[in-house]
Amino acid sequence: MKKKIALSVNAGSSSVKVSVYDVEFGQAPVQLAEAQISGLTSPPPTLKYVRDGKTVIKAKEVDDNIEGQRDAFSLLLETLVEDEDLPQIKSKEDIGIVCHRIVHGGDYSKPQLISNETYEHLENLNDLAPLHNANSLGIVQLCIRALPTANNVACFDSQFHSTIPEHIRTYPINRDIARSNKLRKYGFHGISYAFITRSAAEFLGKEPDEVNIIALHLGSGASACAIKNGKSWDTSMGLTPLAGLPGATRSGSVDPSLVFHYASDVGKLSPASTSDLHISRAEEILNKESGWKALTGTTDFGKITSSAFSSSSSSSSSSSDDDDDDHEVMKLAFDLFVDRICGFIGSYYVSLRGKVDALVFAGGIGEKSPQLRAAVVDQISCLGFQIDDEVNNKNEIRNVVEEVGKKGGLDEPRVLVVQTDEQFEMARACAEDAEFW
Numbered sequence: 001m002k003k004k005i006a007l008s009v010n011a012g013s014s015s016v017k018v019s020v021y022d023v024e025f026g027q028a029p030v031q032l033a034e035a036q037i038s039g040l041t042s043p044p045p046t047l048k049y050v051r052d053g054k055t056v057i058k059a060k061e062v063d064d065n066i067e068g069q070r071d072a073f074s075l076l077l078e079t080l081v082e083d084e085d086l087p088q089i090k091s092k093e094d095i096g097i098v099c100h101r102i103v104h105g106g107d108y109s110k111p112q113l114i115s116n117e118t119y120e121h122l123e124n125l126n127d128l129a130p131l132h133n134a135n136s137l138g139i140v141q142l143c144i145r146a147l148p149t150a151n152n153v154a155c156f157d158s159q160f161h162s163t164i165p166e167h168i169r170t171y172p173i174n175r176d177i178a179r180s181n182k183l184r185k186y187g188f189h190g191i192s193y194a195f196i197t198r199s200a201a202e203f204l205g206k207e208p209d210e211v212n213i214i215a216l217h218l219g220s221g222a223s224a225c226a227i228k229n230g231k232s233w234d235t236s237m238g239l240t241p242l243a244g245l246p247g248a249t250r251s252g253s254v255d256p257s258l259v260f261h262y263a264s265d266v267g268k269l270s271p272a273s274t275s276d277l278h279i280s281r282a283e284e285i286l287n288k289e290s291g292w293k294a295l296t297g298t299t300d301f302g303k304i305t306s307s308a309f310s311s312s313s314s315s316s317s318s319s320s321d322d323d324d325d326d327h328e329v330m331k332l333a334f335d336l337f338v339d340r341i342c343g344f345i346g347s348y349y350v351s352l353r354g355k356v357d358a359l360v361f362a363g364g365i366g367e368k369s370p371q372l373r374a375a376v377v378d379q380i381s382c383l384g385f386q387i388d389d390e391v392n393n394k395n396e397i398r399n400v401v402e403e404v405g406k407k408g409g410l411d412e413p414r415v416l417v418v419q420t421d422e423q424f425e426m427a428r429a430c431a432e433d434a435e436f437w
């Protein structure tokens with residue numbers, strides 16, 4: 001019987017989440033601890049640490065030396081190795097497998113053991129996920145050096161979407177150029193969508209290949225996915241994670257010509273480019289200088305929601321003009337997000353021919369914002385979705401899957417919140433593949 005300690009590393013655009021598992025070949029991983037640093041785009045970043053399901057560190061502000069995902073990972077690794085109450089990791093040599101979330105996996109259709117060859121192949125994809133891939137590869141490099149006895153495995157966000165049919169993944173451009181430059185819809189957040197599909201199917205009492213779901217992964221990056229018979233049918237992100245819904249610093253889909261009217265130098269390489277990542281000003285503007293940050297000044301959707309719903313409207317005599325402006329712009333951002341999300345739901349509902357078992361909310365915003373869930377479901381009530389206000393407004397979602405919709409008739413679609421767990425999903429995939437043992 002083979003057993004290993006696995007570390008699952010999820011470097012998102014605003015956070016790094018690491019979970020530790022006891023894994024036995026072919027079995028479901030058992031979580032021992034999880035640690036995360038969030039708020040990398042709204043400093044100071046905060047550290048949370050949970051061991052054995054108990055919170056050890058709730059939200060400790062960590063200092064400004066955390067420059068990005070790689071620094072955040074170093075601190076997380078140190079936290080785990082130095083914790084005397086985590087005897088499974090007494091030293092770095094105890095870690096047997098590291099599963100890395102790599103957002104853009106190109107044509108890879110299964111997780112890969114990271115060799116020199118895979119690493120070089122992945123490096124070539126860095127420019128197609130400018131907020132993610134190079135950061136993740138930085139963490140891979142660090143692990144190769146710091147954890148020499150561990151197998152490093154790359155798990156891809158894009159893998160789940162390899163089932164998207166050709167007429168949906170094709171862009172209407174010159175076919176030869178599309179083929180030679182590999183220009184197509186890849187889609188992301190797929191590790192999360194795989195977890196969501198299995199969890200929602202189990203909750204609904206169906207096999208994964210029997211469920212049709214419209215899933216929303218709403219975090220710093222946000223996307224929607226139409227899941228047909230358990231497989232990705234369409235998703236809102238595209239060649240890169242920029243397309244579709246807006247995010248913390250991303251514009252989401254805009255008229256492709258917009259950027260040429262935004263500034264004159266957009267075709268030039270940005271000074272922020274490095275040897276690992278070549279990014280044009282156009283890409284920098286749309287990926288890093290747009291979204292909630294550009295519109296409202298904050299990347300924290302929690303702040304946007306509370307200000308949008310605060311009572312500092314013009315009727316309140318005690319509120320200042322600044323508060324009123326703030327309230328208005330936050331409300332604008334909130335309404336804009338609801339509009340874009342509902343646009344995808346409507347489109348996917350039709351694309352799935354109205355056969356939808358459930359709408360699923362997940363990701364930092366999807367899991368933590370009852371106001372957003374209520375506003376979205378209210379706008380799509382014509383499709384039969386209904387929120388249950390009492391359950392939806394409960395302070396905390398405790399179970400992996402919670403129903404926040406009203407259960408109507410047998411054919412009425414359900415509304416669920418899934419606490420997605422990309423780290424678990426990666427560890428599960430690695431536990432099943434003999435190549436990584």
Ligand SMILES: Nc1ncnc2c1ncn2[C@@H]1O[C@H](COP(=O)(O)OP(=O)(O)O)[C@@H](O)[C@H]1O
Nearest residue numbers: 012014015219220221300301302364365368369
């Ligand atoms: N109470 C809340 N209400 C709404 N949004 C929240 C709340 N708490 C956190 N968020 C949002 O969740 C986002 C983080 O989501 P997450 O999925 O963890 O991000 P990442 O994309 O880095 O993986 C933050 O940017 C923040 O805007």
Ligand SMILES: CC(=O)OP(=O)(O)O
Nearest residue numbers: 012013188219221241
């Ligand atoms: C793909 C993507 O945008 O991921 P995240 O939301 O974790 O930044």
Ligand SMILES: [Mg+2]
Nearest residue numbers: 012013219220
């Ligand atoms: Mg994420």
